Amino acid sequence: MKFINIIGTTGSGKSTFARKLAQKRQLQDIELDNLLWLDDWQESADEAFFCKLKSGMEAAPAGWVIDNLYTRSIEMIWSQADTVIWLDYSFSLNLYRLTKRTLWRAMSQKPLWENSNNRENWKIMLSRKSIFLWMLQKYPQNKQRYAAMMQDPEYQHIQFIRLTSPKQAQEFLKRLSGVNCNKKA
Template sequence: MKKINVVGTSATGKSTFSRALATKLGLHYIELDNLFWLDDWQECPDEIFFARIEAEMVKAKNGYVIDGNYTRAIPVKWAEIDTVIWLDLPFPINLYRSIKRALSRAKSKQDLWPDSNNQESLWRMFGSDSIVWWMIKTHQKNRNKYIKMMSAPEFQHIQWIRLKTPKQVEHFLAQLDSYEYLV
């Protein structure tokens, strides 16, 4: 487990989990949102986005933890991947976390990622491109997508780890000190 992609619907805790995982395993952390979002909520063109992902992967001599979905980037981000960890939390937990996180971010006005000036706002939170609305629309769609991918022939070389509850997520991180997860 040296080249990992952590996936899951918005507000599952991918970033927090991925940072902790990268730290515990001594791997390079790659945050796809930071690579994708330009200032003022502009999206990065795919060719630049893919090149940024590849550059981060090349930097990671000992391996990496990629934080994020971005299905269109699968040919790049999964070229050498050995493990996908899917944080598949129940909808009510995701909804609660999504609202709580959006409110906290709107109140703090801090930039969401180091390489852009994007911030959450109450106006944005209740708009059509709200992260909360995005989570509501994509939760079941993401679940269906990853269930299909787990059994797809082209992804059988990947070790899939599906964590369905916050307790499973905590337990997984706690168990990383044991040898079984490092093999």
């Protein structure tokens, strides 16, 4: 377990889990949102995004933990991934976490990612680009898509781990504390 992708619907805690896992396994943490988003909520063009992603992956020959998965990045990430961890939490838990996180970010006005000036704002939260609308639309689609991908013969080289509660995720991380990170899992 040295090339790991963390997936799940928005609000599941992918970034936090990925940081903790990367630290425990002594791997490079790569946050896709940080690579994708430019200032003022502009997305990187595919070519630029792929270049940044490739550079991040190549800069981590000892291993990486990539948080998130965009359709356009599946081939690049999963061709090298040996493990995919799906944080498959209930809709109500994800919605609660998303609401808490988004409101805190809107009030604090801290930049969301290191490489852009983006901040949560009330206008976007109440618009058609709302992260809440996105979650309502994508949650059921993502569950179906991820379950199907786990069964796809193209991805049988990947170990899939499905964690269905924050307690399972904490126990998973805790178990890694006893693992020698220099040995192949």
